[in-house]
Amino acid sequence: QLQLQESGPGLVKPSETLSLTCTVSGGSISSSSYYWGWIRQPPGKGLEWIGSIYYSGSTYYNPSLKSRVTISVDTSKNQFSLKLSSVTAADTAVYYCARHMIVVVPIAFDIWGQGTMVTVSS
Amino acid sequence: QSALTQPASVSGSPGQSITISCTGTSSDVGGYNYVSWYQQHPGKAPKLMIYEVSNRPSGVPDRFSGSKSGNTASLTISGLQAEDEADYYCSSYTSSSTLVVFGGGTKLTVL
Numbered sequence: 132q133l134q135l136q137e138s139g140p141g142l143v144k145p146s147e148t149l150s151l152t153c154t155v156s157g158g159s160i161s162s163s164s165y166y167w168g169w170i171r172q173p174p175g176k177g178l179e180w181i182g183s184i185y186y187s188g189s190t191y192y193n194p195s196l197k198s199r200v201t202i203s204v205d206t207s208k209n210q211f212s213l214k215l216s217s218v219t220a221a222d223t224a225v226y227y228c229a230r231h232m233i234v235v236v237p238i239a240f241d242i243w244g245q246g247t248m249v250t251v252s253s
Numbered sequence: 254q255s256a257l258t259q260p261a262s263v264s265g266s267p268g269q270s271i272t273i274s275c276t277g278t279s280s281d282v283g284g285y286n287y288v289s290w291y292q293q294h295p296g297k298a299p300k301l302m303i304y305e306v307s308n309r310p311s312g313v314p315d316r317f318s319g320s321k322s323g324n325t326a327s328l329t330i331s332g333l334q335a336e337d338e339a340d341y342y343c344s345s346y347t348s349s350s351t352l353v354v355f356g357g358g359t360k361l362t363v364l
Contacts, residue, residue, distance in 0.1 A: 168353075177356070177358045178291075178342055178344075178355045179355065180351075180352070183352075183353075191352050191353075193352070194350045194351060195351075227298055232304065234287070237346070237352070237353070238287040238304060238346055239287070239305070240289075240299070240301060240344075241301045241310060243298040243299055243300070244298065245297075
């Protein structure tokens with residue numbers, strides 16, 4: 132049974148870089164049928180897609196965050212990672228990693244991690 | 254403001270049916286059959302309930318169904334149960350550079 136688990140600091144200072152890792156277990160990240168994505172949810176608000184990556188390293192990013200986001204993959208560790216630079220309080224959110232189903236394009240997130248709360252504060 | 258428009262809240266009694274709408278444009282909901290729906294209980298991760306407008310992942314009860322007409326997609330829950338009380342989000346592929354858009358979410362209350 133495939134599982135995803137986010138890890139990383141729960142507190143980041145303003146202007147610094149938020150770094151999270153998602154570890155995939157029970158299956159391979161190198162599947163041709165999926166991208167792997169990051170989604171966030173500010174407290175009391177809705178979902179926002181951040182970006183997704185294929186095992187080959189091909190990426191899609193949300194244009195609203197693209198200038199600050201880097202998503203990378205490490206197939207040897209079955210992990211993918213998120214870096215968000217120059218964070219502000221507006222980046223405070225629960226961050227989820229998820230498996231992103233592909234048809235011709237990525238279409239839906241079918242398996243999610245439990246989420247990790249990241250607070251931006253000095 | 255979210256790219257897809259959902260009602261903020263809906264309610265229904267146990268055993269009844271409810272429908273949640275999700276309105277977009279011809280660049281997303283209306284242009285592609287790539288609408289998905291997620292259920293989220295408080296403090297939990299979202300769970301995929303419907304993908305490609307009307308397909309249910311394994312394990313999702315057939316009380317949950319999806320449809321689409323024009324630029325509006327709908328999630329219908331029949332035979333409401335107390336455990337269905339949750340937030341529901343729609344999402345769609347979009348041909349814009351954004352690629353993935355979500356609705357603002359709908360809080361379902363089971364009376």
